[in-house]
Amino acid sequence: MRKVVRLSILGAGTVGGGVLTLLRENADLLNAQxxxxFTVRHVLVRDLSKPRAVAIEPKRLTTDPQRxxxxxxxxxxLELMGGLEPARSLIRDALQAGKHVITANKLVMAVSGDELIRLAQxxxxxxxxxxxxxxxxxxxNALQGALAGNRISRVVGIVNSTTNFILREMERAVEAGEPAETAxxxxxxxxxELGYAEADPSSDVEGYDAQYKTAILARLAFLQYVPLESVYREGITHLSGRDLIWAKRLNMGxxxxxxxxxxxxxxxxxxVHPTLIPRECPLYVVRGAFSGVWLQGNGFQEMSFHGFGAGARATASAVVGDLIEIARHPKPPKYEDPSLRPGETAPIETLCMRYYLRLVAPDExxxxxxxxxxILLGxxxxxxxxxxxxxEQVALTPPLNEGAFQTTFARLRTQKHGTVQVIRIL
Ligand SMILES: NC(=O)c1ccc[n+]([C@@H]2O[C@H](COP(=O)([O-])OP(=O)(O)OC[C@H]3O[C@@H](n4cnc5c(N)ncnc54)[C@H](OP(=O)(O)O)[C@@H]3O)[C@@H](O)[C@H]2O)c1
Structure with missing residues (x-):
């Protein structure tokens, strides 16, 4: 790779702006590393006249993706624009043209990661x-590098910081005596208001964002291709402030x-689903707009990561780390990426878990x-x-088969007048 590495940055929003800032602030560090x-040749945007948080030379801005x-x-x-298209096609075009690509796009990598990884190779x-x-x-990086010599048995993560922020806010509100039902x-x-959630929050609150990330994480942790549709998904929209009150009473998060x-x-x-976790779980302390991942493997036993899961600088830190990696090692490995191997997946109905149920009824x-x-389920x-x-009455079940429990749950929901909230317990 040349002494002067030329970059094209697709997108100058939150992450693109953060990357431009770090490239400037840490230029000497990047050179030493x-x-x-590193020099920026093009910055692709939709709107040339939009005010930017970071100064960009006008001649570097373009609306022409091919350029x-x-x-x-x-x-x-560096693909930092988001969305499936045209981001996916532009990554494909860049790889075809023999460019290295760095992306922050979980949707593209969850849906078309296999095709793009093979193309890069x-x-x-x-x-x-x-x-x-x-x-x-x-x-x-840890899964593909320092921890790669372990058989991973479990990966548990809080990978969507927007929903983690919302749950923390709900907890704070009910602790302050605000109404639980509107929490x-x-x-x-x-x-x-704070910019943590989009005007259309469905990708976060319905669990899609976490589902994309889970497909990527599981593929790299377990070295098998994980189709997005095999990842069970449930969001947080049905949760009530009462569930957070009960979580606290039960000494859980x-x-x-x-x-x-x-x-x-x-x-x-x-x-991906809302889950009650005991206080001893390392993810209990991951609060607000933070992310955390807790892993178990046969060598390191267990390990957890905790830090900013989003935001301009935090995300730019990961992008710039990838940039340094490519500058140091521009050649891809000669063997096929082991995370693309086919493997069997099991539906959630196979599992055995404990459940929290909150029953609400008009009368006894x-x-x-x-x-x-x-009672029949113990x-x-x-x-x-x-x-x-x-x-209102809360029940905790012993470990039950999810498939069988879903049948019971479906029956409970047909009971006239009463409502049942179900949350799985880790
Ligand atoms: N935000 C975070 O904290 C975060 C964290 C981790 C990963 N990510 C991922 O990083 C990516 C970028 O997120 P972001 O929050 O930075 O998004 P953003 O603030 O909405 O910025 C997107 C940028 O891409 C440009 N863009 C979008 N579509 C375009 C198109 N069709 N043609 C030309 N330019 C286009 C926009 O141009 P204009 O400015 O002219 O509109 C804008 O500069 C996404 O894949 C996201 O999932 C974000």
Whole structure:
């Protein structure tokens, strides 16, 4: 690679702006780390007249993707625009043109990572994507580098910091005596005001963002290709402030978790859903707009990562780390990426778990009817209490098969007048 490495940056928003800032602030450090200088040739945007948080020479700004991607003098393309298209096609074009690519795009890597990784290998260039999962946490590098000699048995993560912020806000609100039933809506609008959540928050709150990241994490941890549709997904929109009150009473935390694990039969099960975790779990302390990942492996035993999972500088830290890696090692390995091997996955129905159920009924007769099914499953009940929504009772089940439990749950939901909230326990 040349002494002066030329970059094209696709996108100058939050992450693109953060990368431009770090490239400037740390130019001497990058030179010391690689023996190279980095210079930005093109910055692709949609709107040339938009005010930018970071100063960009006007002649570097372009709205022409082909100019940014196919310029023969460019060595590395950084895709920091987001969305599936045109980002995916531009990554493909850059790889075809023999450029190294760095991307922060979990959607592209979860949907088309296999095709793009193979293309990079064929073209003899590198495709790195550390920033696509958990912002600044170097988890993908760790799995492919320092921890690669371990058989990983489990990866549990808080990989979506927007939902983690919302859950923390809900907890704070109910602790302050604010209404539990409106806690979710209030926390979401606060997250939107502060710029943590988009105007359309569905990718975060419905669990899609965490699902994309789980597919990438599980592929690298368990060295098998993980189709996105094999990752079970459930978001946080149905959670109430009452669930956070109960989490505290039960000495647990409530988090949207990404969990992937190797089952005893060799299959891989990957899922995203709200989960109650005990205080002893290392992820209990991961609060607000932070991310965390906790791993188990047969050599290191267990390890956790905790830090900023999003934001301009934190995400730029991961992108610039990839840049340094490419400057040092521009040749891809000669063997096929082991994370693309085919492997069997298992649906969530295969698992055995404990469940928290919060039953709400208008009167004791309806509550009893809801309770009866759960008594048969060996559930333990906390005393019922009267809330604004009606009579409420929480039950905790012993470990049950998810498939069988879902049948019971479906039956409970058909009970007239009562409602049932279910949350899985780690
Ligand atoms: N934000 C985070 O904290 C974070 C963390 C980890 C990973 N990521 C990932 O990083 C990527 C970028 O996120 P972001 O938050 O930086 O997004 P953003 O603030 O919305 O910025 C997107 C940038 O891309 C440009 N762009 C988008 N579509 C374009 C198109 N069709 N043609 C030309 N330019 C286009 C936009 O141009 P204009 O400015 O002219 O509109 C903008 O500069 C996404 O894949 C995201 O998932 C973000």
């Amino acid at each position: 690689t023996g190279k200088r 940014a991607v196919c310029d023969p003098t460019v060595d590395i393309v 064929q073209r003899g260039v590198r495709l790195l994507y550390e920033a696509s999962v958990a912002g600044s946490l170097p988890i993908l 979710y809506a209030a926390a979401l609008s606060k997250a939107q 409530l988090k949207l978790l990404s969990i992937s694990e190797r089952l005893p039969d060799g299959r891989l099960c990957a899922r 007769t309806v509550l009893r009817a809801l309770r009866e099914e759960l 559930a333990e009940f906390h005393p019922s209490e009267t809330t604004e929504q009606g009579l």
